Amino acid sequence: MEFMPSHRLAQTNYPIRIGSFAYSFVVFVMLISERHLSLGAAQLAFPVFSLLIYPHLAFVHTRIARDAHLAELNNLLIDAVLLGMVAAQAGLALWLGFAFLLAIGVNNAVCAGARRLAIGLSLCAGSALAGYLLLRPVLRPETSPVVTALCAAGITAYVSAVGLVVRWQNKHLVETRDALRRREEQFRFIAEHAGDFIAVLDAKGRVVYTSGAYLERFDANLIAAGAPWTELIDPAHRARAREFLISVLKTGTSARTSLGFVAADGARVELESSGSLMLDGEDRRLLVTSHAPSQREQSIESRFAKELGTQSTRSGLIITSIMGRVEFASPGMALLTGHVPGGLIGKTIEEIAEAIPASDSLMDTVWRSLESIGQCRCKMVLIHKSGQLKLAWANVVPVNGADKEALRYAWILMEDEALAAVPKEPAPI
Secondary structure (H helix, E strand, O other), X not given: OOOOOOOHHHHHHHHHHHHHHHHHHHHHHHHHHHOOOOXXXXXXXXXXXXXXXXXXXXXXXXXXXXXXHHHHHHHHHHHHHHHHHHHHHOOOOHHHHHHHHHXXXXXXXXXXXXXXXXXXXXXXXXXXHHHHHHHXXXXXXXXXXXXXXXXXXXXXXXXXXXXHHHHHHHHHHHHHHHHHHHHHHHHHHHHHOOOOEEEEEEOOOEEEEEOHHHHHHOOHHHHXXXXXXXXXXXXXXXXXXXXXXXXXXXXXXXXXXXXXXXXXXXXXEEEEEEEEEEEEOOEEEEEEEEEXXXXXXXXXXXXXXXXXXXOOOOEEEEEEEOOOEEEEEOOOHHHHHOOOHHHHOOOEHHHHEEEOOOOOOHHHHHHHHHHHHOOEEEEEEEEOXXXXXXXXXXXXXXXXXXXXXXXXXXXXXXXXXXXXXXXXXXXXX
């Protein structure tokens, strides 16, 4: 005999059928005992088979049937016949018969619909009447307070259990539907950004999915499922990349940054990356979209350097990510900090400057000011490579993208004496 996989409906009904039928057997025995009727083999044979053995046979039926779902629906009708016969043997006790009829009605209504509901109720009532006419037991519809209370408790527990199962199934259905909708949104997003480098990462920054653009440009081993995404990044920018991912995970808001990627042929590829948090069931995922900077974005550094980098030997320009990590430094920064411009790239702004007063976080000061008035003018102490401290002023303005969202911050730094040489503060880009 070959056992087939059981249907989900049969798996759900099996434990409920075992528990409820066993409880019905206890109530039947209590009812027979209080009526001082015989509890011999002849009296108990049918209840033992119907209430204790049959539930297991019903499940086996779903395992050997070609159509497991239809087999379980037919089991519900067999339930109706057997419970009607047990009710007849109990003298058509009103509370016990009502409990059986209610269970049959709820099961068939939930699992099979109105048509089988009507069939199930008819079979239960019909088998009870037929059993009564066949067995001719004493008609005793009344029950004692104990049996009545047991029936009421059983009805309450059974209906509550069915309600909980239905609620769990509805919740699972809603979660499945939401997961499908999220995946549809992801695929639609990918289709709309077919030329971009799109990566879906897990909460540890490991690759879950990458778009075809990655395969065309990068080493296949570095974008395999489970590979750290940051391995694609130029070593000089990896700290910035990790900071970028951590920022999205911790804040739950989208973020942008500029990163240098290393292509399969060893070439360095500058890409603008934006990240956002999404949920995949209970798992958190990072959606990272990268693309080549637009012509406007590529000209920002050179334009700032041309306008401001040569105004004074004691002024300089740095451009940072929105988290404060240096991405560009003008030649004037060498005199202010003692570092060659390339040596500043990758450092955080707070590694080369301190806020005044020192108790304040420099980035917190900038963020508060930018949020309230759109730019920041603050005093700071620059930390020279030699250990010397230099008092300086900083004008910080956001470098906005096409959607008016800040991509970077531009910091125009001047020693205190050079401040008067600057005619006005630059406006946000």
